[in-house]
Amino acid sequence: MVNWVVSLAGPRRIGLVPCPRDRLGPGQVRVRTRYSGISAGTELTLYRGSNPRLTKEWDDAARMFVPRQAPPPYPLAGFGYEEVGDLVEVAPDVTWRRPGETVWGIWGHRAEAVVPADAVHPLPAGLNPIAAVFARPGAIALTAVLAADLHLGDWVGVFGQGVIGLLATRLAALSGARVAAVDRLPARLAHAARSGARLVVDARTESAAVALRRVTDGRGADVCLELSGAYPALHEAIRATTHAGRVVAAGFYQGHADGLGLGEEFHHNRIQLVAAQVSGPAPAPGLAGRWSGARVAHTFMDLVAEGSVDPLPLVSHVVDAGAVADALALLDRGADDVLQVVLRFPT
CATH class of the missing domain: 3.90.180.10 (Medium-chain alcohol dehydrogenases, catalytic domain)
Structure with missing residues (x-):
């Protein structure tokens, strides 16, 4: 054969x-x-x-x-x-x-x-087999959410509502965070709203930084997750984040950083920029000893099997x-x- x-x-x-x-x-x-x-x-x-x-x-x-x-x-x-x-x-x-x-x-x-x-x-018993192709993308999304160190009531901006961004939106909402989903495609923003986003921001017509500061009484997001891999989106995620807040960069950025200005809000607001990457002994900073890559993937599939994530x-x-x-x-x-x-x- x-x-x-x-x-x-x-x-x-x-x-x-x-x-x-x-x-x-x-x-x-x-x-x-x-x-x-x-x-x-x-x-x-x-x-x-x-x-x-x-x-x-x-x-x-x-x-x-x-x-x-x-x-x-x-x-x-x-x-x-x-x-x-x-x-x-x-x-x-x-x-x-x-x-x-x-x-x-x-x-x-x-x-x-x-x-x-x-x-x-x-x-898992009774699960549609095609759902299992999401084990790795789900692990990438969960890695970003874990790296964000979210807390109940936090406002989190999720930039990029592709597959991984939409999964991250759902996982962040399950973690108790209030999610603002950011993208340039209305159909993806509609998916995000169904996944638990409290606010959707069309990046073609509105600044996500302005929108997040408006709903947080001027503070900005506690955390932002950047999952599009676009440098301008990373720049806007930094702008949207509160003083001394955290931005998790989990996109796969290509080429030179056109559109990213680290001398602006990043510098003046002392933003903590954290890279999240699914491979290695610990998937994100601060998780060593508790979360392995295997645990992340199996946890995501458990959430799918129990119906918390579809x-x-x-x-x-x-x-x-x-x-x-x-x-x-x-x-x-x-x-x-x-x-x-x-x-x-x-x-």
Whole structure:
């Protein structure tokens, strides 16, 4: 049987190509993919050729990006991190998994994968399998919310109401915060209102900083989460935040910081700027010893299973895997009606 994998041959050159099947080893399972969600952040930077890992290398020891000595690592085969599928084979020493289980995890856009048994997680009973493609985006959103250190009654601005921003809006509301959702697309603001936002701000027509100061008697937001990855939005999030407040930068920013003025409100209001990133031993500052990446992802999926978070309305397009080029082009164009695009693999 031929396996199939999504392969990026260069910027905007993508397709589904055949690849060999991996052999099953001790401690491993074979999973056949049902659905694989496409990230509109990290994966689009790879598709567009703007991701820093294409021109630089990450030095784990130094924890720095250094110049890449080799050409860009094309083709990039099997990237992706939002998968759900069925176990079709387990190694003899794997006694805690069984063929036929539906599981979620990270194994990339491929029809079939061999992965460590501990790297896949059973789908909660009764849950629609497509909901599991949100495990990683949900973990990213929850990481940002945890890094915000929200308290009951806080006003929080959530900038960017894409998939991760909408999940963050819901999670912040569940945390007891009063959420102001900021975006430039009315349809996304409508989603945000249904997700629990008390205030929606159309950034095309209104300053979020002015709106948040108006509803807080001039103070500004206690915390702002910036999830769009746009420098002007980060600048506005800083402007919207109260003196000595916190801004959590969780977007994947590209290129130089045009539109970000750190000599203005950031400097004069002594804003605390915190980076939140889902990987690593602790997903955000101050969480070491309590929150691991695994705990974050499982907590999000528990919230989905219990019905506190419903990500399914965020699925805007389900596309056959063979049409992956069309799916990425759809995201690349940034049409107003596009949220979560999901690849469907034949089972």
